[in-house]
Amino acid sequence: PALAQPPVLIPAPLPSWNEGPNRQAILDFVARVTREGGPDFVPPNERIATFDNDGTLWAENPMYFQGLFAFARAHELASKDPVLAQREPFKSILAGDQAAIAKFGEHEIAALMAATHAGMTTEEFNAIVRRWTETAIHPRFQRRYVELVYQPMLELLAYLRANGFKTFIVSGGGVDFMRVFAESAYGIPPEQVIGSSGKTKFEIRDGRAVLIKQADIGSIDDKEGKPVNIDLHIGRRPTAAFGNSDGDLAMLQYAAGGPGARLMLIVHHDDAEREYAYDRQSHVGRLDKALDEATQRNWVVVSMKRDWRTVFPAR
Amino acid sequence: PALAQPPVLIPAPLPSWNEGPNRQAILDFVARVTREGGPDFVPPNERIATFDNDGTLWAENPMYFQGLFAFARAHELASKDPVLAQREPFKSILAGDQAAIAKFGEHEIAALMAATHAGMTTEEFNAIVRRWTETAIHPRFQRRYVELVYQPMLELLAYLRANGFKTFIVSGGGVDFMRVFAESAYGIPPEQVIGSSGKTKFEIRDGRAVLIKQADIGSIDDKEGKPVNIDLHIGRRPTAAFGNSDGDLAMLQYAAGGPGARLMLIVHHDDAEREYAYDRQSHVGRLDKALDEATQRNWVVVSMKRDWRTVFPAR
Ligand SMILES: [Ca+2]
Ligand SMILES: [Ca+2]
Numbered sequence: 131p132a133l134a135q136p137p138v139l140i141p142a143p144l145p146s147w148n149e150g151p152n153r154q155a156i157l158d159f160v161a162r163v164t165r166e167g168g169p170d171f172v173p174p175n176e177r178i179a180t181f182d183n184d185g186t187l188w189a190e191n192p193m194y195f196q197g198l199f200a201f202a203r204a205h206e207l208a209s210k211d212p213v214l215a216q217r218e219p220f221k222s223i224l225a226g227d228q229a230a231i232a233k234f235g236e237h238e239i240a241a242l243m244a245a246t247h248a249g250m251t252t253e254e255f256n257a258i259v260r261r262w263t264e265t266a267i268h269p270r271f272q273r274r275y276v277e278l279v280y281q282p283m284l285e286l287l288a289y290l291r292a293n294g295f296k297t298f299i300v301s302g303g304g305v306d307f308m309r310v311f312a313e314s315a316y317g318i319p320p321e322q323v324i325g326s327s328g329k330t331k332f333e334i335r336d337g338r339a340v341l342i343k344q345a346d347i348g349s350i351d352d353k354e355g356k357p358v359n360i361d362l363h364i365g366r367r368p369t370a371a372f373g374n375s376d377g378d379l380a381m382l383q384y385a386a387g388g389p390g391a392r393l394m395l396i397v398h399h400d401d402a403e404r405e406y407a408y409d410r411q412s413h414v415g416r417l418d419k420a421l422d423e424a425t426q427r428n429w430v431v432v433s434m435k436r437d438w439r440t441v442f443p444a445r
Numbered sequence: 446p447a448l449a450q451p452p453v454l455i456p457a458p459l460p461s462w463n464e465g466p467n468r469q470a471i472l473d474f475v476a477r478v479t480r481e482g483g484p485d486f487v488p489p490n491e492r493i494a495t496f497d498n499d500g501t502l503w504a505e506n507p508m509y510f511q512g513l514f515a516f517a518r519a520h521e522l523a524s525k526d527p528v529l530a531q532r533e534p535f536k537s538i539l540a541g542d543q544a545a546i547a548k549f550g551e552h553e554i555a556a557l558m559a560a561t562h563a564g565m566t567t568e569e570f571n572a573i574v575r576r577w578t579e580t581a582i583h584p585r586f587q588r589r590y591v592e593l594v595y596q597p598m599l600e601l602l603a604y605l606r607a608n609g610f611k612t613f614i615v616s617g618g619g620v621d622f623m624r625v626f627a628e629s630a631y632g633i634p635p636e637q638v639i640g641s642s643g644k645t646k647f648e649i650r651d652g653r654a655v656l657i658k659q660a661d662i663g664s665i666d667d668k669e670g671k672p673v674n675i676d677l678h679i680g681r682r683p684t685a686a687f688g689n690s691d692g693d694l695a696m697l698q699y700a701a702g703g704p705g706a707r708l709m710l711i712v713h714h715d716d717a718e719r720e721y722a723y724d725r726q727s728h729v730g731r732l733d734k735a736l737d738e739a740t741q742r743n744w745v746v747v748s749m750k751r752d753w754r755t756v757f758p759a760r
Contacts, residue, residue, distance in 0.1 A: 175628070175634055178636075252676055296636070298636075305677070305680070306676075306680065309680045313490070319490055320679065320680030320681055321493075321611070321613075321636075321637075321678065321679045321680060321681070322636075323680065327677055329673075330673050330676055330677075331669075331673075332669035332672050332673060332695055332699070334698065338702045339672065339695070339698040339699045339701065339702040340702065341672060341673065341676050341699075348677070354646075354647035357647050357654065357656060358644075358645050358646075358647060358656065361567055361621075361645055361656050362620070362642055362645075362663070363636065363678055364635065364636045365620070365621065365624045365635030365636060365638065366635055366636070380647055380654070383649065383654040384647070384654045384656075386654065387653045387654035387655065
């Protein structure tokens with residue numbers, strides 16, 4: 131005979147996560163660090179959680195979405211500029227020559243980035259990215275890219291914030307690119323977004339102070355660059371860190387290196403049906419060394435297929 | 446005949462500020478940007494206020510306090526190391542040879558900074574700075590340096606935060622040096638402190654991830670470097686900016702370059718009796734071009750002597 135259920139007063143946290151050891155590990159960690167007087171209590175001002183973006187908070191196939199933005203923008207520029215249209219890499223992009231595009235090397239990528247990510251004010255760049263996020267559509271899912279964020283990770287962000295955590299993005303993606311949508315997509319304000327960056331130059335234009343984006347690289351926020359930038363921007367070790375690839379290993383190690391309870395979590399893409407399946411051999415988001423270390427050190431390795439009830443938000 | 450006064454229910458803001466146009470300009474600005482539906486309303490997430498530190502939030506004489514820290518630390522290191530004690534610049538520092546010290550050039554300063562600010566983990570450096578803040582005493586005021594913060598500016602920080610502003614330090618001082626005391630002294634957490642920085646190197650030591658401070662300079666957060674770093678770290682234009690020298694001019698111009706109501710404020714040190722008096726000719730905190738531009742553009746120029754009822758907090 132069925133027992134009477136007690137009334138549910140508070141919605142259960144992480145509703146898109148299936149019950150199991152991984153969801154439980156998250157709940158246990160949060161319970162430990164928030165229990166006042168407990169041995170693992172962390173004061174709210176020290177509750178820092180850092181999240182990789184591509185492949186951790188949103189999808190990264192068929193290529194990094196910022197790469198798709200750069201190609202779309204290059205196409206737009208070349209289609210309006212006959213001189214540019216005759217020059218590589220714009221000529222191949224305009225022609226949609228996939229064989230040529232696949233062979234792009236450092237020189238072509240640098241030219242592409244300079245044309246699409248530099249030579250304008252920061253405010254002009256933001257407006258261009260914003261227009262792209264509002265209009266560009268993912269070829270497989272037929273949604274806007276900002277709708278290809280992971281519903282379970284949105285719930286995890288909200289759950290951590292409800293428990294006093296300050297949530298940061300620490301990603302190899304461009305910092306100003308991500309800031310355009312991070313606040314509306316993830317609830318993460320610009321000042322909590324850390325990423326790769328180009329240099330900028332201060333100028334007075336028509337009596338008004340502006341910053342002009344330069345083609346020179348400032349910082350690559352990947353691998354060892356992640357803990358270095360976490361220290362530069364945040365100045366505390368994260369209590370919890372979330373990633374999906376070898377590019378996140380140093381950040382996860384840095385979080386693990388602090389005292390007390392810590393949470394290190396990797397999203398493992400093993401769901402070709404609902405999203406994509408890739409790890410050790412992938413050219414994007416390669417997960418190899420970090421998977422071994424996670425297994426060895428008992429970090430949480432999330433199976434997208436088994437742990438996530440849904441992948442993307444309902445439309 | 447005197448009118449009956451209404452009962453005062455809420456303590457007046459900025460109690461250490463004398464009434465007058467400068468205090469009123471602050472109150473008016475905050476009223477405008479917080480009035481919902483008003484023409485100058487700024488949503489809370491966009492209320493960003495940036496403060497210079499040396500000479501704006503705490504004193505900077507007889508030299509930048511971080512310089513005094515470096516000398517004290519060099520003295521400590523040289524007194525324990527006979528080899529170092531025989532080498533310049535440590536020999537002159539150990540001997541207290543003021544004439545030699547006054548002649549230190551780039552080479553000596555670089556050696557001093559390398560010995561006192563590099564070659565250790567970030568956590569070791571923090572512990573050394575913390576010990577200094579707890580023990581070192583200012584020669585004139587006979588107080589710890591962290592007690593030489595400006596009471597009116599503490600009230601201004603608190604007043605802005607009470608009105609939804611996020612307060613940041615944007616200073617030429619070392620970011621990790623300032624973070625040691627910024628939270629207890631100003632209520633500004635490490636992730637809201639922006640400053641000059643050296644490079645750091647990620648290493649695994651005894652199985653634990655650490656960052657080692659390097660002697661190489663990462664970023665000088667002064668002059669045009671201030672708006673550049675504000676964009677890199679915050680990603681929004683400040684609505685309000687506070688400084689005291691020409692090193693803050695670009696930051697003030699950057700704040701002024703945004704739309705709607707803005708507050709640009711300069712602390713003018715004109716109080717030799719209670720603090721120090723210096724401006725156009727000073728080697729530390731020179732205020733010359735920024736004073737002209739502030740006058741011309743009607744920015745708030747605070748007279749320490751006339752506008753501040755008290756300078757330092759009561760003991
Ligand atoms: Ca990733
Ligand atoms: Ca200053």
